[in-house]
Amino acid sequence: MIFTSTSFLIFFTLFYLLYWFVTNKNLRIQNLLLLAGSYFFYALADWRLLAFLVAVSALNYFLGIYIEKTENQLRKRLLLNVGLIQGLGGLIYFKYFNFFIASFNEVLQSLHFNVHVRTLQILLPLGISFFTFKTISYILDVYKGKIEATKDWLVFFNYVSFFPTILSGPIDKARAFVPQLQKKRVFEYSLAVDGMRQILWGMFKKVVIADNILVYTDQIFSNYESLSGSTLLLGAFLYTIQLYADFSGYSDMAIGLGRLLGFNVAKNFNFPFFAQNIADFWRKWHISLTSWLTEYVFTPLSIAFRDYGKLGLILAILINFVLIGIWHGANWTFAVFGFLHGCYFIPLILRGTMNKRKKIAKGKVLPSFRESLNMGATFLLVMLANIIFRADNIGHAWGYFLSILSNPLFSFSTAGMEGINVNPHLLIMLGLSIVMLIFGWFQRNKEHALQFQDMKTSRAFRWSIYYLLAVAIIYYQSSYKQFIYFQF
Amino acid sequence: MNKFIFKIIIFVIPVLGLYVVEGFLPSFTFTYRPWEALDFQTKFDFERTFYPNKKVQMEAVGQLCHHTPHAIVKEETWKTDKLGNRNDTFIQNPDVLIIGDSFMAGCCVTQDSTITNLLKSELGDETKIYNIAPGEFSRADYYLSSGIIEKPDLIVYSKSERYVPKSLEEYKDSRSLKTDLKKLFENNSTFSGISVFLDKALRHYSKNWLQARLTNQNGDGVPGVEGSGMFFFNTAAQEDDPNLVRNTDTDLERTKNNIVSYKEYCDANGIDFLFLPMPNKATVYYEYVPFKEQPDYLFKLDSMLRAEGITTVNTLKLYNDYRESNDKLLYHLDDTHWNSTGVYLVSKELAGTIENSRLLARE
Structure with missing residues (x-):
């Protein structure tokens, strides 16, 4: 259920x-x-x-x-x-x-x-x-x-x-x-209404985006040997969006349900794709797990290794992230995924910027060029690591990386895989993913993208959005429903 | 709290309204043929295939090229009985029980031309024939074991050439609460009505129709050779189906073994058994696909089954013989199923086989 x-x-x-x-x-x-x-x-x-x-x-x-x-x-x-x-x-x-x-x-x-x-x-x-x-x-x-x-x-x-x-x-x-x-x-009216909004947003992410993108990511990851480099990069991009929409969608629904019952459930995502670096990303992605491991694993380890300076910190981070990786399941891919993320931290530790926090585009509508570059680079690193996360085994992940590099960049070979061809459905999904990100951008300082409290929006505007989302959910619901994180 | 609930209701009413309206609309509103109009899509079926006690009359087209200029409109009438099977009335103590797939259910033919009604014309009105297609042999076992239908004299089992029959799963739990509940739902018109309403409301046909129209879906048929006007079933979409026949020895062996197991089941229960294979349209009209020669899967199967002592009708030979002297089509141009001529020929041959083999010989 x-x-x-x-x-x-x-x-x-x-x-x-x-x-x-x-x-x-x-x-x-x-x-x-x-x-x-x-x-x-x-x-x-x-x-x-x-x-x-x-x-x-x-x-x-x-x-x-x-x-x-x-x-x-x-x-x-x-x-x-x-x-x-x-x-x-x-x-x-x-x-x-x-x-x-x-x-x-x-x-x-x-x-x-x-x-x-x-x-x-x-x-x-x-x-x-x-x-x-x-x-x-x-x-x-x-x-x-x-x-x-x-x-x-x-x-x-x-x-x-x-x-x-x-x-x-x-x-x-x-x-x-x-x-x-x-x-x-x-019973708190505002908490309940906000809970409903969060559930609606979560359902949109899960039912419309994650479940519909899955068709493409499954095909691309299963047939990576015969696909072009650009298609494989598109697969990694789509999987990153899918994973986020699936898991943060579930979290939104869980938090919203908690609110309907009068509880404040821990926040799990804070618009991670707007992170400025990998440390910032992990402060915004699966927050409840990372804060748990930070408190019970990373902090004790970094205290234990403090005599070794930056090397001790690197060691503590690597152990912490390998644990985060294998928490997801019994597969070497998860361990490597965690280790890779740990390695991403090394430049930050060496430069002493791991704990630096800076609000993105503070008081501005759009991010600066530098911020955009940082966001893009962080997304790219996450996207590449997600190839390992999604792969069935290390060989599969390695093959995928090699195919990106060795297969022709734009020569499509999609015989028998019509779904991978650029089609209206794929374009709509890409468009809706962008809509999700744009919503997130403008609401990045809120608990979730549909939080309208303290905002000067007309009722007609809000209700139009609710109905558009509801129609999208009804229209795009697919047969696939299982959440990715149930397996973990 | 009241304000919150009021707001939720206000929000939900238009959304729920869509479902409620769809529940009240005629079942064929968003469909192009009666099959989908009456077919249960949700879990409210209680072991039934079609909506029970319904009569649908509509202008239908074939599945292979609907919403294209090639689609051919035909008037179809469908009637279902209280169990949701396509019969004029429910018969509890049939002489002949027909089990089969969409051919036997009468996909693309009107009620008077179903195999049940044409066979009845051939054998005489006193012969009680009951059809439970589409359904596998396990469904018959469920009906018989749980006493919904009494033991017939003869079971006619039909299967399209395209698929290997499923192995028999014997129904053992004839006195369970689940069965009793199922029977209760099946026999109670109020429950039936509610289950049909819920199915119509929740099967999302308006949404599917809109999606299909927006994406210009028009059947997955493959056009035959130019000038033939024929469309053929596209098996590519079903490549993953483990029961799809790929013309291999393994498929023949599996088909034979399962049919032999059905025969053994019938023997053990004192019922006569007859197998009726249904050739693919692409086999009968192989030159229009085009194939170089006619696939011989059914001929091989026929020999194997006869060697096992199973009474069977050589439908492919029947159709081949007919085509040598007649130009009339046996299958619809825009569908993979037979037309009334095809059904008529088979019913005549089937009646002849039943009589010649003295399968319904009464004392």
Whole structure:
């Protein structure tokens, strides 16, 4: 049941009415409904691993309480380790075990050992990467005394399994989200209206742009050997747009749904294509993941390596980004993708500009030439790295890069692949992608592109935009609906 | 909160209005033939293919070159029974049960010229014939196992030359809640009406029509040799279909094995079995494609099936023989399916085979 489906619309409408009209007087009952809704939502995606989600929630709930209660530092540490082992162990087992075995087998075979370790049939719990990071941050924060352990199991279980974010984030930190679950939610008109706008914008990005562009990126990445260099570059460009539209579209919908229920969910994207450099990009792309890793991995590492100066910082960045890469899945492509992004940081670290922040086109309508150049260069770097991200394996990515360089630049060879030819649909999609970027540009200082608060716009203008987006969604909805980030 | 809900309703009404209006429009409003007008597109079908208890009369054109000057308008009437199958009425205890694909369902022929009605004319009105096409053999097993239809004396199974029949998946759960619910929905006219309304409202035909017109879609047929006026089915669009026949020995073997398994199923249940292959238009009119020679897939299949003791009709030979002495077309120029002449010939031959093989021999 994904957000763009009719079944979700029916589910959420009923849930919403119960949430605000039946259970709103009693916080506990409202939280109980929220949990039931979240488990129902999760069970529809895959009921077989609901018990795992409940068990993880229960374990970390008790760990939090006992970590806080225990005075003995050694025991505290031991309890923390239990939580970390469960969290990281679960991730490693479910996501990476077969990958390690397969890689181990490949190494053995390359050394001419006739040994084959069997892989296991493992069912991957949906959203494991997201809810595991939530539980880990929770017990770490309790351990460090940053937050109090919640004594209300209903609050904690809801934090772990909140249905708008459980499958693909954003990854809320307990210190920001748990207090919202603990206090009575009051319906706020402006929050709800803004939530609806954000959902509409997210649906537009996902249904119209991401799902329609996918047809071209799939064809181009599958047939890269016989396509021209310019087509392959177009494929990389389109995939970058698709990935953004898909994931930020999902995030917008998740945040919007959270707002409809009275929650402020963590921001996940901040118009990343207007970033001035790669550090700026990662401050704007998948923010909840990068801020999580910055807090729990990069900062401790950079402190540990501080004696090594810039070299230590480079090492910390590389480790951090390789982790970001492999967080996406068990494939060497993700590790290389992360490593490459880490390498992109090296010039910034050496020049000492990694943490410099400057608002783009401040007080101006258009960016300066230099800013445009920076934006373009950053986009290009991201686009090239996304080839590795999208590729099935390293060989595929390498082949794609080589084909860009070695195939003729403009000689199209699209026999049997009509979709890749320049056609009205492709041009419309490119046009709509540009519209998405233009909207984003003018709204770059807002939470999302359709945020009209504090703006002098007429109602007719706003409603025309809403209806245009709705018509585009209805008109361009395609059969493909799965979100890219569900697999992570 | 009230203001918010009011605003949402105001926003949604025009959008929802589109769906509601479409739910009330005649089913054929945005279609060029009755098949799509009556075909369930959403999940509200409850094991039915077409909208139940409907009669549609419209000017239809073929699928291969619609919205082009080559399209040929023909008046078609379709009637469906309470199960959504194309029959004049529902028959619970048929003598003959017809299973098949779009040919057997009567795509491109009017109600009086369906194989069901023409075969009835040949065998006599006292013979009860029930047609569940389009559907694979598994559907028949579902009907029989769950008691929706009583055991017939004869099953006629037909398959187009283009596809390998699917293997039989026997229906085992005849007493489940799911089956009971399905039956409830199938038999209740209110549920049926609601499911049809929802399907019409949610199948987005107006949107599809608009998209198709804007992008100038006009069928994916391939024109035959100049002067023939014929269009042929373009198999390129279905290259990924694992059941598409590619004229290989494997396809022949798979087809034979599945048909033999159907025969065994019938034998085990005391039902006679007859196989009726339907040649591709491109096989019958091979010279207009043009092919150098006529594909012999069906001839090979015929020999293989006869060797297995399966009663079958050699439809391709029948059509070839007819073409030697007649100029009348057996298939529509603008469609891949047979016309009333093609159905008539087959129904006559089928009736003859049934009688000669004493398949419906009554005591």
